[in-house]
Amino acid sequence: MTPEQNANPMPTHSLDDIERLGVYQVYTGTGTGTGFLIDATHLLTNCHVVQPYREVAVEMRDRSRIIGRVRRIHPHRDLAIVELARSVDGEVLALSDGEQLKPKQGVHILGFPVGLPLSLTEGVISHARQLLDEQYFLQTDAAINPGNSGGPMLDDQRRIIAVTTCKLNAADAVGFGIPIGDVRRFIDEFRAQSVAFGVQCPACEELIDRAVRYCPSCGSDLEANHDFGEYFETPEAHPLVGFVERALAGANIDPVLARHGSHNWSFHVGSAPIKIWCCCSEHLNFSSPMAQVGNRGLNELFKYLLSEQHAPFSFDLVGSTVRLNLVVHITDVFAPNEHEHLAARVRQFIEKADATDNLLITEYGCQPAPETQTDYLKGGDHGS
Amino acid sequence: MSIASLQCPQPIRRRLTIAPRDYARRDRAIESFEAGDYLTAVQETLCYLLPGAGAPVFADGKFCFVQGSARVRVHLDGDELALTTALMSLTPEAQSTAALRYVLTRLSATGQLYQPRLHEDTITLEFRERLSLLHPAKLAEVLQRMAMESDSNDGWLAQRFGVDAPDREPVAELDEAEFARALEIWNTHWTSVNELMLESRRRRSVRFLDALGSYAANQVRYSLPLFGSVRATLNESADAYTDKDENPNKRDSALAKCIKEMRQVPVEELRRCLGHAQHAINPLHEGTPSLLTSMLGAGHRMQTTGELRSAGRSLEAALELIADYLYLLADHSWPSEVEAALRTGLDLISGKPWREAADVLWNHANQTARFFGSHGERDRDDDDGADDDVVRYDA
Numbered sequence: 001m002t003p004e005q006n007a008n009p010m011p012t013h014s015l016d017d018i019e020r021l022g023v024y025q026v027y028t029g030t031g032t033g034t035g036f037l038i039d040a041t042h043l044l045t046n047c048h049v050v051q052p053y054r055e056v057a058v059e060m061r062d063r064s065r066i067i068g069r070v071r072r073i074h075p076h077r078d079l080a081i082v083e084l085a086r087s088v089d090g091e092v093l094a095l096s097d098g099e100q101l102k103p104k105q106g107v108h109i110l111g112f113p114v115g116l117p118l119s120l121t122e123g124v125i126s127h128a129r130q131l132l133d134e135q136y137f138l139q140t141d142a143a144i145n146p147g148n149s150g151g152p153m154l155d156d157q158r159r160i161i162a163v164t165t166c167k168l169n170a171a172d173a174v175g176f177g178i179p180i181g182d183v184r185r186f187i188d189e190f191r192a193q194s195v196a197f198g199v200q201c202p203a204c205e206e207l208i209d210r211a212v213r214y215c216p217s218c219g220s221d222l223e224a225n226h227d228f229g230e231y232f233e234t235p236e237a238h239p240l241v242g243f244v245e246r247a248l249a250g251a252n253i254d255p256v257l258a259r260h261g262s263h264n265w266s267f268h269v270g271s272a273p274i275k276i277w278c279c280c281s282e283h284l285n286f287s288s289p290m291a292q293v294g295n296r297g298l299n300e301l302f303k304y305l306l307s308e309q310h311a312p313f314s315f316d317l318v319g320s321t322v323r324l325n326l327v328v329h330i331t332d333v334f335a336p337n338e339h340e341h342l343a344a345r346v347r348q349f350i351e352k353a354d355a356t357d358n359l360l361i362t363e364y365g366c367q368p369a370p371e372t373q374t375d376y377l378k379g380g381d382h383g384s
Numbered sequence: 385m386s387i388a389s390l391q392c393p394q395p396i397r398r399r400l401t402i403a404p405r406d407y408a409r410r411d412r413a414i415e416s417f418e419a420g421d422y423l424t425a426v427q428e429t430l431c432y433l434l435p436g437a438g439a440p441v442f443a444d445g446k447f448c449f450v451q452g453s454a455r456v457r458v459h460l461d462g463d464e465l466a467l468t469t470a471l472m473s474l475t476p477e478a479q480s481t482a483a484l485r486y487v488l489t490r491l492s493a494t495g496q497l498y499q500p501r502l503h504e505d506t507i508t509l510e511f512r513e514r515l516s517l518l519h520p521a522k523l524a525e526v527l528q529r530m531a532m533e534s535d536s537n538d539g540w541l542a543q544r545f546g547v548d549a550p551d552r553e554p555v556a557e558l559d560e561a562e563f564a565r566a567l568e569i570w571n572t573h574w575t576s577v578n579e580l581m582l583e584s585r586r587r588r589s590v591r592f593l594d595a596l597g598s599y600a601a602n603q604v605r606y607s608l609p610l611f612g613s614v615r616a617t618l619n620e621s622a623d624a625y626t627d628k629d630e631n632p633n634k635r636d637s638a639l640a641k642c643i644k645e646m647r648q649v650p651v652e653e654l655r656r657c658l659g660h661a662q663h664a665i666n667p668l669h670e671g672t673p674s675l676l677t678s679m680l681g682a683g684h685r686m687q688t689t690g691e692l693r694s695a696g697r698s699l700e701a702a703l704e705l706i707a708d709y710l711y712l713l714a715d716h717s718w719p720s721e722v723e724a725a726l727r728t729g730l731d732l733i734s735g736k737p738w739r740e741a742a743d744v745l746w747n748h749a750n751q752t753a754r755f756f757g758s759h760g761e762r763d764r765d766d767d768d769g770a771d772d773d774v775v776r777y778d779a
Contacts, residue, residue, distance in 0.1 A: 194728040277617035282525065302484035306492075306502035311512065314499035317485065325494050331519030338517050 015108055015158060019061060020118055022149060025112040026050065026068070026082070027057040029259045033153030034111040034164070035068075038187055039086035045150030046165055047073045047080045052235040054197065056082060058255045061090075062372075063268075065257045067209040072190045076202030077135070077178060078165050080150075080184045093152055095187075096159040096180045101128040106139045109164055109175075111151030115261075125172070130176070137176035138162040144175035149151050160335035161167060178257075196211025199231045238263075240284065243333045244276060247346040273371035284333070286326040286346065288353035291366035293320050301364040313349055321369050323358060324353050389737055390599075390706060392730035393569050395607040395614055398660055400668065400717055403435035413520035418708055422515035426465060429520040430458070432555035433527055434664045449664035450553045450610055456527070466512040467498070467526060469534040470551035472541045474505040483545035491533065497522065498530040506550060509534055528665055535667075536619070539612025539657065555611055557658035566658055567651065573600075574647045581643060583699070590632045592700055597626040597639055598707035606714035612656035614649055618642070622779040671716035673758040679708050681753035693742045702733070703740040705749060722756050 022037030026049050033049030035058065043058060050056050050070050057065045068082035105125045113119055117216025130139040138153065144167040153162040162177025186200070189207070198207040206217035211232040215222055222228035237245065244265060245255035251269075258267040258276075265276040272288050279285055293301060305322065307314035313326050326349045332342055360366040368374050388478035410488045413428035434449055446459040454471045471491075474480045487500045489509055498511040538549040558566060575601045584592050601622035604610060610618070621642035625635045680686065712718075713726050729748040733741035 279495040282521075283495045283497075287494055299484065300483045302481065302488060303502055304505065305488060306484060306500060308501040308503055308510075311499075311501065311510070314492055314501075315488065316494070317488040323494070324497075325492075327494060327497055329497060329517075329519070329522040329525075332517055335517060335519070339516070341514070342517075351776050 015120060015154070016111060018118055019332070020091055021110065021118075022088065022092050023110045023118060024088075024090070025115075025118075025147075025263070026150065027059065027065070027259050028053045029237075029262065031261045032112060032115055033149040034147065034158070036110070036150075036152045037088065037090055037092045038081070039092060040089070040204045041084050042071075043068060043082040043084060044163065044183065045080050045082060046189065047075050047147070048128065049150045050080045050082065051075070052230060054234070057083070057259055058084060060088065065267075067256060068252070070187070070197065072198055072200070072207075073231065074200040074205070076200070077182055077186065079163065079178060079183065081187070081190050090361075091106050093154070094159045095184055096155060097162045098179075098181050098184065101125055101138065101155075101161060103127060105231075106156045107138075107161070108158075109140070109142045109144065109148060109151060110146035110154065110155040111164060113143070113145035113147045113255050115147050119376070123175075129179070132176065136179055137165070138179055140175050141173040143173070144173060145216060197232075201229070202226065202287075204255065206300045213249055240278070240330070240333050243339065243342075244284070246339065247343040250343045251347040251350045253350070267369075268373050269350050271368070271373045271375075272350075272353040273369070273373075274350060274353055274359050282330050284328040284330065286349050288324045288349075288357070289318070289321045289369045289371060290324060290353060290357035291322045291360040291369050291372070293317070293322060294365035294367060297365050301366070303362070304364065310341045310352075312345065313352060322366065324349070324356060387576060387583070389735050389741065390576055390702075390733075391572055392603075392706065392710075392734040393565075393572075393607055394727075395713075396558065396566050396569070396657060396658075397607060397609040399720075400666065401721065405435060405666075405670075406432055406639075410520060410524075417519055418738060420516075422518065425520055426515065426518060426523060429523045433519075433524050436664065449531075449666055450662050451531035452533055452661040452667070453538055453549075453552045453555055454534035455551055455553050456531045456534070461512075463516070464512055464514050465518055466510070466532060468508045468510045469536060470532060471509055471534055471549075472545075472547040473499065473507075473550045475548055476776065477548070478547040479545045480547070483541060483547050486541070486545070487722050491537065497526050497528065498533075531665060532667065535611075535661075536616060540616030543613035553662070555661045557659070558609075558655075558658050559774040561704045562657060563658065566608055567654070570604075570646075570654060573603055573607075574643055578647070580703070581640060585636065589700075592642060592703070593632060593635060593639070594626075594628065594736075595700065595704040595707045597622070597635065598711055599703060600639065600642070601705065602710035602714040603697065606710050608658060610657055611661055612657040614646075614654060617645065621645070641689040666717055668717040669715055671681070671712065671722065673756060675712070676717070676722070677753050677757035677759075679753075679755045680749040686749065690746065692713050693746055698742040702738045702745060705742065705745040706730070707732070708749075711746070717772075722752075725752050 016078070024035055024043065025293045026033045026035045026045055028050060033045055035043035035045035038044050051073065052072050056068045058068045059065045068086040070080055071083045072081040074080070103125050107123050107125055109121045110118065115343060121143040123140050126141050127139040129136045140153065144164055151164045152160045153164055155161045161180050163183050165176055165178050167175040186293050194218065195207060195209045198209045200206070200207055201215040201218060201220060201222070203220040204215060204218035205216060207216065211229040213223055214220065221226065240263065248255045248258055248265065253267055258265040263278045267274055269309055272290050274286065274288050276284070276286050313324055317326060326345065328342065332338060348365040356374060361368060398585060402739060408429050409432035413432060415748045416428060417425035447456065448455055449459045454469050458465065458467050472483065474483065491500045495497035498509050501510045509530050511530060538552055541547055542549045577596070580596050581735050584596050601618065605617060621638055624630065627635065678685070689701050689704050709726055709729055713723065718726070727747055729752065732748060733745050736744065
């Protein structure tokens, strides 16, 4: 062994295969974040990732999503525990024993930065116990981006030493994690309680299971720094969100599972990927990137795509990807008498997307789009 | 420095004679829609947006208006309103696959309510909606954008893909004297831009490239009534070389390519693409006092131009000012006295040496912004009995 190898010992546990680790992407109506398994049915993440929702979507490696119910939140320490609708088989990472951490010690951060697939970023501990806003954090220079929140920070032995929470925007490479001691205490307290949903008092950390002004234990004014009552209320949805989610429910799509950040939804129906988003203040777009054009028979394909029979839907081409589109004007959202009609239009769009990708592939020589779920295509081997 | 001055000729493009919009009608349209009187809402929206067309009567369920070379047909079909405008017809000789791909890639899109549709061999832009889902804001958006899209694509599609352009409104040709003058403006302009391009490359200044790109595009837009394929090609190039987010080297190349292409446009093609079109909907943005203030008034923009001038960099200062005047005139409609004031500025410096042009136009810009800009002297004059036009402008 060379002196250099002695100075930087190889990790005992490999991070080569991160895909099998129990680290998953969490989706809500305000954004996305990361969560990791603390056992087969519970995920730990940041409070700010799940708030203000009591139900979130958790995406598995095969891109299927399951519902997660928020059981505990600790707004002050920015932690939350989510109970999954079913057990999952990702590897549960061990929590560190909380031994002394030192500057320059390696840090490995797992998460879904800016919505990308599970990624690993690395750095070192810049400060093991940095005081910020009256709380201690583990400070690191490893890259932290939106979407990393709630993910695990690992040491070289692949043990969780902190939970990613934030970074300083005005500085380079100054990120923070919630120390493992606080995380371990939060988990232990959760396991010792049976309340369906509770919020921990920011002052004394006592569990509170209903909207109260003062902490029953320490008497702190709970409204002083947080809108505490809101943790126990269902948030009022923006009319646009309400419209989309009612329409999705009418098409037998669970809107919670479809949420993909603010005013964005994405899901699959059969083989077809569906995306819904607002491109501006005026248009709500429904789009299904369903197939990629081949090399032959393009004239006939293009004529089919432009034919009037598809109205009120339309096709367009982005590069070589064929998309089926529906555009709803924002003023329609504020015409409640027409919602039933528009919901039917959305339902037709979803049904047409699921049916048409197969047609384009079998009749017009198209290939599945990258996001097509080929297992659901009817007939033939369409590859992947 | 080989070029000593710029010519700013009187425009051949005619001043738009579009009546001002009556915003009360728009408000009435919204009130009618909210009260469930959908047909009145549609009619009020049409009257608001097409002030010169008179109240469209749907007795026979049909109405047509002209926007440049496009005819937009509006008709009632039961409880739905349909808008259509023909775009192109495929012919056996046309490059139909390429044309269809272009339509699917560039004209069909998310974020727009109208879409292209194929009927036998004809592509139309279409929009159809129930009256109860036709909020005036939605209808106005479709009317404006669909008409503009059809007007800006027809000649270009025909030229590039060899398709036919059916159901087009003829555009009045220029007479011989007008065309001779247009040709002179065209040739002089691109010769000047070419010389300034050499200067831009010598200076390697992004700021100079910004001003030159703006001048190159807006001088033509302001002075010549261009339409069809030449306008489409020029606009496509201008999108590239005026894009301030783009790499300056790419913008430089795009401008050089544009100059080369424009200088090679055959005379007969240019003649086919020049004419006086009618526009039912104002194709220009409405100029506002605050825009005048932000462009010509005291602020960062004019301060930096002033610094160039006082540092003896008269060419840059003059070019920036001329480009700004042309932008204001080419892209915006103004009350007649504002337009005349802006035009006067260009007349004062046309053919004048750079230093004199920079000094004169700098003073003129400050004066114009002071008088017509937001909170300008013009505002204070309004207090003692102004005419109707003045009231509309300051509103």
